[in-house]
Amino acid sequence: MMMKCLFLLIFCLIKYINCYDGFQSTLGHIKPQTDAQTQTQAVLDLIKRIIPERASEFLVNVDEDLAIEGRDSFTVQKQNGIVVITGSTGVAAASGFNHYLKYYCNAHISWEANQLNLPELPDVDIKITLNDRFRYYQNVCTASYSFVWWDWTQWEKHIDWMALNSFNLVLAFNGEEAIWERVYTKLNLTEQDINEHFTGPAFLAWLRMGNIRGWGGPLSRSWHDRSIYLQKTNSATDEEFWNNSSIACLCRIYPNVNMTQMTVWNDFNDTYCCPYFLDPTEELFSTIGKLFIEEQTAEFGTDHVYNCDSFNEVDPHTSDLTYLSNVGKSIYGAMTAADPEAIWVMQGWLFYSSIFWIVSERVESFITSVPLGKMIILDLQSEQFPQYDRLQQYFGQPYIWCMLHDFGGTLGVFGSVNKINENVLKARSENGSTMIGTGLTPEGINQNYVIYDLMIESAWRTSPSNLTEWFRNYTIRRYGKTDEYTWYEYADLFDAWDRFILAADNLKSSPAFLHDLVDITRQVLQVNGDIYYNKLISAFKDKNSDEFNDVAEIFKNIFFDLESILSTSKDFLLGSWLESAKACANNTEEEQLYEYNARNQITLWGPKGEIMNYANKQWAGVVSDFFYPRWELFIKRMNDSIQNETSFNQTAVKKEMFTTVEEPFTFDRTVFPTEPTGDTVDIAKDIHSRWYFVKSVSRTERSTEDNAEEIYSYQNYVKKDPNVVLIE
Numbered sequence: 001m002m003m004k005c006l007f008l009l010i011f012c013l014i015k016y017i018n019c020y021d022g023f024q025s026t027l028g029h030i031k032p033q034t035d036a037q038t039q040t041q042a043v044l045d046l047i048k049r050i051i052p053e054r055a056s057e058f059l060v061n062v063d064e065d066l067a068i069e070g071r072d073s074f075t076v077q078k079q080n081g082i083v084v085i086t087g088s089t090g091v092a093a094a095s096g097f098n099h100y101l102k103y104y105c106n107a108h109i110s111w112e113a114n115q116l117n118l119p120e121l122p123d124v125d126i127k128i129t130l131n132d133r134f135r136y137y138q139n140v141c142t143a144s145y146s147f148v149w150w151d152w153t154q155w156e157k158h159i160d161w162m163a164l165n166s167f168n169l170v171l172a173f174n175g176e177e178a179i180w181e182r183v184y185t186k187l188n189l190t191e192q193d194i195n196e197h198f199t200g201p202a203f204l205a206w207l208r209m210g211n212i213r214g215w216g217g218p219l220s221r222s223w224h225d226r227s228i229y230l231q232k233t234n235s236a237t238d239e240e241f242w243n244n245s246s247i248a249c250l251c252r253i254y255p256n257v258n259m260t261q262m263t264v265w266n267d268f269n270d271t272y273c274c275p276y277f278l279d280p281t282e283e284l285f286s287t288i289g290k291l292f293i294e295e296q297t298a299e300f301g302t303d304h305v306y307n308c309d310s311f312n313e314v315d316p317h318t319s320d321l322t323y324l325s326n327v328g329k330s331i332y333g334a335m336t337a338a339d340p341e342a343i344w345v346m347q348g349w350l351f352y353s354s355i356f357w358i359v360s361e362r363v364e365s366f367i368t369s370v371p372l373g374k375m376i377i378l379d380l381q382s383e384q385f386p387q388y389d390r391l392q393q394y395f396g397q398p399y400i401w402c403m404l405h406d407f408g409g410t411l412g413v414f415g416s417v418n419k420i421n422e423n424v425l426k427a428r429s430e431n432g433s434t435m436i437g438t439g440l441t442p443e444g445i446n447q448n449y450v451i452y453d454l455m456i457e458s459a460w461r462t463s464p465s466n467l468t469e470w471f472r473n474y475t476i477r478r479y480g481k482t483d484e485y486t487w488y489e490y491a492d493l494f495d496a497w498d499r500f501i502l503a504a505d506n507l508k509s510s511p512a513f514l515h516d517l518v519d520i521t522r523q524v525l526q527v528n529g530d531i532y533y534n535k536l537i538s539a540f541k542d543k544n545s546d547e548f549n550d551v552a553e554i555f556k557n558i559f560f561d562l563e564s565i566l567s568t569s570k571d572f573l574l575g576s577w578l579e580s581a582k583a584c585a586n587n588t589e590e591e592q593l594y595e596y597n598a599r600n601q602i603t604l605w606g607p608k609g610e611i612m613n614y615a616n617k618q619w620a621g622v623v624s625d626f627f628y629p630r631w632e633l634f635i636k637r638m639n640d641s642i643q644n645e646t647s648f649n650q651t652a653v654k655k656e657m658f659t660t661v662e663e664p665f666t667f668d669r670t671v672f673p674t675e676p677t678g679d680t681v682d683i684a685k686d687i688h689s690r691w692y693f694v695k696s697v698s699r700t701e702r703s704t705e706d707n708a709e710e711i712y713s714y715q716n717y718v719k720k721d722p723n724v725v726l727i728e
């Protein structure tokens with residue numbers, strides 16, 4: 001039996017851009033490490049990348065004195081035909097530039113498309129001071145769900161986006177395992193130990209969190225080289241974050257060290273689960289922590305901010321308050337041993353996710369063991385589960401109000417707009433508030449840009465927006481023109497869809513509009529899927545063979561429509577995800593492994609479907625080759641059961657689905673297109689002509705069974721009308 005022994009101590013890099021706030025005395029040293037001239041040049045270069053033809057109409061200055069009580073500020077003025085932007089930092093200047101583009105030129109820069117038809121530059125004379133010292137970006141998972149296969153071109157674009165949107169505290173992804181590999185080698189672990197430890201690229205986030213090991217691995221030399229290159233290129237000023245990571249077989253070397261085995265995570269079996277934790281109060285913890293920081297600093301430098309998430313989805317073995325306090329002290333001690341100016345950043349997720357921390361004294365003992373202001377807590381999903389009130393402003397430790405919004409990078413049109421609009425402001429103005437920033441902590445990006453845009457504005461807004469107006473303004477920026485039909489009640493998906501169809505001819509030259517038309521059509525089809533799924537199940541239970549056949553046909557057609565609309569946009573293609581994974585490979589063996597990583601993460605998530613569908617993607621290619629065949633099989637087996645009057649054996653069907661559809665998909669090597677096919681507007685209109693009838697039921701009517709029976713009938717479905725658009 002192979003001995004499995006894991007040491008946990010993760011360090012994550014944070015790319016720091018600049019900072020400030022009321023915790024000036026403890027956080028004052030966290031600021032840009034480059035001089036004003038370098039920062040100015042960086043912003044000028046950014047402007048040239050964004051609007052090469054118009055760049056000469058802008059001038060940039062960086063003036064540290066513009067900051068107010070440590071908070072970034074910028075001014076934008078038009079003087080003699082030139083727009084002059086001055087920022088207290090490079091990031092502040094970049095956000096001033098974006099502010100002007102958005103609110104004065106009605107331009108738009110987003111993940112999926114830009115709208116940069118600039119008018120003659122309008123007059124402007126503003127000074128804006130951002131509300132807080134920090135704007136934080138990223139969840140540990142974002143790297144694995146969204147960035148993992150990116151090359152430098154994609155990173156560069158994204159880093160520009162971060163600066164434009166004022167982010168100044170950003171978790172970095174690349175290069176961490178490369179550093180660990182060196183540390184482990186120094187600790188005399190063998191290559192085999194290390195290979196069994198590292199997961200594949202698509203699963204690194206959960207290796208870092210101590211959830212799994214080895215799955216989808218190993219990592220090759222060229223992967224490490226690539227990630228070091230990316231990290232070094234990524235930013236002039238990097239900083240480390242550290243956290244717990246795991247490594248196999250340290251106990252072979254250190255037999256007397258006290259380690260605790262983790263519990264099984266999501267049913268991952270013994271080969272991939274249950275790393276061992278090294279107690280932070282152990283001396284080895286400091287030794288290894290120090291080694292890591294030294295190694296990392298030598299490679300990337302440091303900006304003194306380190307992340308360490310102890311107890312994420314793992315509870316301490318004792319509730320003893322002194323122990324908890326000692327853990328905090330040890331972790332902070334290990335950081336300061338390597339870097340006396342260390343600041344500890346911690347995700348506050350554990351305080352929400354584990355019952356252990358319901359006792360607030362435990363939280364208090366743990367976090368106040370670190371000097372106040374030397375720790376920053378990320379209130380991770382403030383739009384849904386804020387912890388700052390329950391935990392009394394985290395007992396004096398500063399925190400950042402973060403919007404999480406998305407799990408697994410899945411698609412779906414939704415968002416907590418009212419909470420975002422109001423609660424950030426409330427939290428900041430609470431008596432004794434220790435809020436020092438706002439942040440985005442999505443597990444994956446590339447969905448629902450509008451919600452992120454709204455949240456990003458909380459960096460400077462001083463009162464809630466009129467949301468009706470806000471969404472209208474957003475569409476003007478994003479699509480580049482006004483259109484009477486794009487003004488819609490956000491919540492009403494079906495109305496919105498009608499309006500999108502009506503606006504399509506006018507707005508079809510806007511790439512962002514086409515993206516959204518695809519997304520909203522996708523969402524409508526998803527909702528239709530829910531409706532007809534229920535009907536399918538009813539027909540099956542009633543053993544109504546005719547009805548079952550009709551509904552099954554409609555249900556299957558939803559997938560064909562879905563596939564065809566998704567295929568029309570570059571943003572919804574499985575091919576892009578797979579080809580970018582393969583492009584990271586150095587040889588055919590790696591290519592195969594990376595493709596497998598990429599396919600597995602968005603479907604089975606684990607060898608046996610341990611976290612099945614969690615990070616599913618409604619992309620062309622996934623719909624045709626994964627979702628559809630699964631449903632087809634399911635329908636076939638239900639039909640057998642109706643026809644033969646036998647019972648439906650769910651266990652058997654699941655098994656069959658795994659072996660005939662799901663697992664084969666993950667090993668398959670079919671090449672999918674990376675370029676869109678078909679005209680978005682034509683296809684959307686065609687789909688609309690077949691599905692408009694769903695809209696003809698108002699929301700109240702839709703909920704009445706009888707009426708719905710008739711409305712959703714097969715007769716209505718086949719009654720295609722190419723011209724109909726309905727608006728209530």
Ligand SMILES: *[C@@H]1O[C@H](CO)[C@@H](O)[C@H](O)[C@H]1NC(C)=O
Pocket residue numbers: 186187188253
């Ligand atoms: C690793 O092995 C070398 C050579 O055997 C030894 O000198 C060194 O002390 C070992 N390091 C650790 C951390 O055990």
Ligand SMILES: *[C@@H]1O[C@H](CO)[C@@H](O)[C@H](O)[C@H]1NC(C)=O
Pocket residue numbers: 010011012140141171208209210241242243244307308309310311312313347
């Ligand atoms: C650190 O690990 C914890 C789990 O221990 C995880 O929740 C957290 O996201 C990780 N943080 C970073 C920055 O890697």
Ligand SMILES: *[C@@H]1O[C@H](CO)[C@@H](O)[C@H](O)[C@H]1NC(C)=O
Pocket residue numbers: 221222225585586
């Ligand atoms: C493969 O990796 C090695 C080592 O990192 C590197 O020197 C070589 O250029 C890479 N080859 C390709 C084709 O990427």
Ligand SMILES: *[C@@H]1O[C@H](CO)[C@@H](O)[C@H](O)[C@H]1NC(C)=O
Pocket residue numbers: 258259260317
């Ligand atoms: C080792 O850790 C366990 C909990 O995991 C604890 O109960 C025990 O007291 C520790 N032993 C020593 C010697 O520190």
Ligand SMILES: *[C@@H]1O[C@H](CO)[C@@H](O)[C@H](O)[C@H]1NC(C)=O
Pocket residue numbers: 269270271272607608
């Ligand atoms: C865990 O699952 C993998 C994949 O199914 C398998 O190869 C491995 O043998 C299993 N390990 C154990 C200990 O069962």
Ligand SMILES: *[C@@H]1O[C@H](CO)[C@@H](O)[C@H](O)[C@H]1NC(C)=O
Pocket residue numbers: 008009209210243244245277278279280281285309310311312313314327
């Ligand atoms: C992180 O490390 C600390 C110290 O070893 C440990 O107490 C904690 O449980 C670890 N947690 C995770 C998830 O890595």
Ligand SMILES: *[C@@H]1O[C@H](CO)[C@@H](O)[C@H](O)[C@H]1NC(C)=O
Pocket residue numbers: 431432
């Ligand atoms: C704010 O908190 C302080 C200290 O807890 C308290 O003295 C003061 O009365 C509070 N003010 C308000 C308006 O609640």
Ligand SMILES: *[C@@H]1O[C@H](CO)[C@@H](O)[C@H](O)[C@H]1NC(C)=O
Pocket residue numbers: 466467468469
């Ligand atoms: C919000 O703006 C809309 C459109 O301009 C306006 O009709 C509405 O009265 C405003 N709502 C509030 C509460 O001001």
Ligand SMILES: *[C@@H]1O[C@H](CO)[C@@H](O)[C@H](O)[C@H]1NC(C)=O
Pocket residue numbers: 103465466467469470473
């Ligand atoms: C919408 O845009 C108008 C015109 O630029 C502006 O006056 C208004 O403040 C904006 N409304 C919101 C909520 O941003």
Ligand SMILES: *[C@@H]1O[C@H](CO)[C@@H](O)[C@H](O)[C@H]1NC(C)=O
Pocket residue numbers: 548549552553635636639640643
């Ligand atoms: C169910 O089976 C019958 C008899 O083989 C067939 O005619 C019918 O098309 C099947 N229905 C579906 C939805 O597969």
Ligand SMILES: *[C@@H]1O[C@H](CO)[C@@H](O)[C@H](O)[C@H]1NC(C)=O
Pocket residue numbers: 640641643644646
């Ligand atoms: C049910 O009948 C079909 C033919 O309609 C046959 O192919 C299938 O094997 C039967 N299934 C079972 C479970 O008996």
Ligand SMILES: *[C@@H]1O[C@H](CO)[C@@H](O)[C@H](O)[C@H]1NC(C)=O
Pocket residue numbers: 649650651652655
């Ligand atoms: C259902 O299928 C499973 C797995 O194939 C089998 O073990 C079980 O006996 C079946 N149950 C019934 C009721 O047929």
